[in-house]
Amino acid sequence: MAIKKSELYSSLWKSCDELRGGMDASQYKDYILPLLFIKYVSDKYADDEDALITIPEGASFADLVKMKGKDGIGDYINKKVLAPIDRENGFDMLSKMADFNDEDKLGNGKELIEKLSKLIAIFENPALNFSNNRAEDDDLLGDAYEYLMQHFAKEAGKSKGQFYTPSEVSRIMAKIIGVDSATSQSQTVYDPACGSASLLLKVNDEAPHGLTIYGQEKDNATVALAKMNMVLHNNPEAVQDIVQGNTLADPIHKDGDFLKRFDFCVANPPFSVKSWSNGFHPESDIYKRFDGFGIPPNKNGDYAFLLHIIRSLKTKGKGAVILPHGVLFRGNAEATIRTNIVKRGLIKGIIGLPANLFFGTGIPACIIVIDKENTGTRKGLFMIDASKGYIKDGNKNRLREQDLHKIVDVFNNQMEVAKFSRMVSYEEIETNEYNLNIPRYIDSQDEEDIQDIQAHLLGDIPNRDVDALQNYWEVYPNLQEHLFHPAKRESYYSLVVPKANIKETIFNHAEFIEYRETLDKVYSAWESETKPKLWNINETTKPKELIYEISESLLKQYKNRALINPYDIYQHLMDYWNDILKDDSFLIKEDGWIATLTPIKDKNGKIKKGEFESELIPFELVISRFFKKEQTEVKTIEAYLDTLSAEMTELIEEHSGDEGLLNEIINDKGNITKGDIAKRLKEIKGDEEYTEEYNIIHSHEKLMTLEAANKKTLKEAEAKLKQQVYTKYPQLTEQEIKTLIVEDKWLAILKNSIDSEIDRISQRLTNRITELANRYEFPLPQVEQQVQELQTKVAEHLQKMGMEWN
DSSP states (O other): OOOOHHHHHHHHHHHHHHTTBOOOOGGHHHHHHHHHHHHHHHHOOOOOOTTTSSTTTOOOHHHHTTTTOOHHHHIIIIIIIHHHHHHHHTOOHHHHOTTTTTTHHHHHHHHHHHHHHHHHHTTTOOOOOOOOSSSSTOHHHHHHHHHHHHHHHHHOOGGGOOOOOOOOHHHHHHTTTTGOOOOTTTTTTETTTTTTTTHHHHHHHSSTTTOOOEEEEEEEHHHHHHHHHHHHHHHHGGGEEEEEOOOTTOOOOTTEEEOEEEEEEHHHHHHOOTTTTSOOGGGGGGOOOOOOTTOOOOOHHHHHHHHHHHHEEEEEEEOOOOOEGGTTOOHHHHHHHHHHHHHHTTTEEEEEEOOTTSSSOOOOOOEEEEEEEETTTOOOOEEOOOOOOOEEETTTOOOOOOHHHHHHHHHTOOOOOOTTEEEEHHHHHHHHOOOOOOGGTTOOOOOOOOOOOHHHHHHHHHHHHHHTTTHHHHHHHTHHHHHHOSSSSTTTTEEOOOOHHHHHHHHHHHHHHHHHHHHHHHHHHHHHHHHHHHHHHHTTTTTOOOOHHHHHHHHHHHTTTTHHHHHHHHOOHHHHHIIIIIIHHHHHHHSSSSSOEEEEEEESSSSEEEEOOSSSSOOHHHHHOOOOOHHHHHHHHHHHHHHHHHHHHHHHHHHOSOOOOOOSGTTTTTTOOOOHHHHHHHTTTTTTTGGHHHEEEEEEEHHHHHHHHHHHHHHHHHHHHHHHHHHHHHOOOHHHHIIIIIIIIIIIHHHHHHHHHHHHHHHHHHHHHHHHHHHHHSSSHHHHHHHHHHHHHHHHHHHTOOOOOO
């Protein structure tokens, strides 16, 4: 059975719970990731003589399991597992991450033993077997590592979260520096401040044949993370070239006395480092990184890293660096450096990112794209203001798939998009004294919604507000005249339908219906193309290629469609892929088209007898397709029970209270029980004075009896239906399984999701017209007249009362 992403993630995060309290959140990773690593390499490489990684005797995960509950478990992990693996493979990483015998962090004696034993037990979960799990196309473990890095960075807070670059930003950088055109794995990529190496790996993934990876990182523990990341992402050969040291003072990757040059460079260096020049003298830098550009200010190292990268690129090299926005406009020494870089044509483009994306800081940052190949012919640089495209994710912002795709499309195609991107000439930059602050060149502010004083005074809707909806009128050319007529005075329209009928007028208009049908055909065309690809998922399918093909096809279908943002449509598919479809496709790839029932476990992990679930094929799909009659029977009983409940509620509301006929049988909790009913009926039976009360109580009793009987019937019907469903699963044919999954699940959910996006088109038009109608509905003279009429009525009432209005 293939590992599900949700199971892996929950297990990993559960392991964090075992460590809470004894150490800072930033240190969780130092204990959890080595165990994940040992589990992975043990499953993957144990007993394999040709394995890329050697597991010494006594150092496998199975050996860890044998130590559970035993004295000396922490010391064993340190000396018999981590150290030997480091030594045999030349890693020099695991031993540096954490001391598994640290009583200050893990507790004393029995507490330490119990805590480590529980951690090991979490990774013992049979579902976490990496030996033959999922395809090489899969990045399940890489995703898990990213998941942990992201959560560790969140919990570590600002001061300790800089080891991780959000994956969406990393992917943008990977896609805009041309690594997709790399022809050989011998081509190189370098990160001088590599952190946990997630950025390097994203760039490597983008290259068709992979790249040769180099990285340097100042922090010793973070270097260990980076090396481990390489192994977990199937790049163990890169471990030796991830090195520890201060890149600016002591760059380790060199060719003799010179800096090694690379085909590609990427970096997310620490922002505005004050001590950047510690350990060397920039004025006499032996690597000549600052020659011809200028020396960065003493207490701000942003340009030091940028100039190091420029110097580290080959003559046709390309790079991308994340730096704070301040580098675009700060003055003095940085202005001089910026001017020299621009004049040499080294900057291909700048991408402004949203604020609060990074874990180490909340300030906005930008990506500076370096391209040495075309410096002689470059006439300007390409700017993108992507500061508004993001989604809130807890207390941080996060780029969506659609934001990433749009940025990459626009940048790689140098597309000028209003309020988003433009090519800026060197002449314009020179006019602005080489200040590269993006708002100087791109006005991304929304158009101001102007209040019209004349309309407030005299009524009607300004022409400019109606004309601003021109993109709608181009699609629905005759709809405008069904909503507006020219007003008696120039430059204004009058709404010709009641405000309450605006939505109905739009939705029922022939042109609206026609365009909705056109969009339905667009989806149908995509579905016809996509369904066979989903239907034919098998062991040879590469899910990464699958989602790329069907998502790009969807984007293409909706491009250049009026009123539609194709990236919004694309986002619906990508959300569903990440939430459901990705796991489903890997499960099918590994296990085939089978309908599996899984026993349900209680909160303590014990199996509930006779209770099952199926995540791949939810029960409601099987019921809807094969047991409609039984489903209708259940729903009919549920509806009748709702009716009985409503009747009882109405009866209680009508006859409760101090004088109510049901007051004697309503207890302190507001409930009525059969015992209280029987007791009261016995007390008043045959007494004519209480005939009405008797009848009302008896009516309620009959309703309660009916409710009890129907609840029993419902329970029996549901139990019968459940057993029918359980029996049906093993009988399902492959054709039926594919129909349930592809048609009833995947495509049906996607259709509903995309339809909701289409519905927002008309809703936006409806909302805007309604907003304008409300805004100018009551002009000042009308308001004044209403006030006068009300004042007159009040005066008349006061006069009748013998009083006078002053």
